[in-house]
Amino acid sequence: MSEQELQFHYFKMHDSDxxxxxxxxxxxxSLIHWHEQGKAQENSGHPQHEEKIFSNDELSALIDPILNSDDHNQDGFIDYPEFVRAQHKAAQQQQQEQQQQQPHP
Incomplete structure (x- = not known):
């Protein structure tokens, strides 16, 4: 699967309606799924089954920044073009951070 196909699959996987x-x-x-995948990789494929129940304030603190930065048409949703734009932006930021961490000759 290409990177674009993977992105679309990930988007549609979480578009439950x-x-x-x-x-x-x-x-x-999608955030919980992404977080659980990361934890499973950190634990060498042995996920721990600890569950956290988030308060409404914690959930808002997670989602509001995403909508504020990525919901360009401000309809309260992230559509696929907005999702792709956010993924590109995150990849660029990650690449810049990696370049800054590399020692310069």
Whole structure:
């Protein structure tokens, strides 16, 4: 699968109501999925089964910044073009951070 196909698959995997937009609940589920994948990799493939229940304030603190920075048309959703734009922006930021961490000759 190409990188674009993987991005689309990831987006559609979390678009539970199939409206081609991610709402706050779908964003939370995608964040939890992404976080659980990261934890599983950190634990060498042995995920720990500790669950955290988030308060409404904690959930808002997670989702509001995403919507503020990535919801360009301010409709309360992240549509696929906004998702792709956010993914590109995150990849560029990560690349810049890696370049800054490398020693300069």
């Amino acid at each position: 199939n409206n081609n937009k991610l709402d706050g609940c779908e964003l939370i589920k």
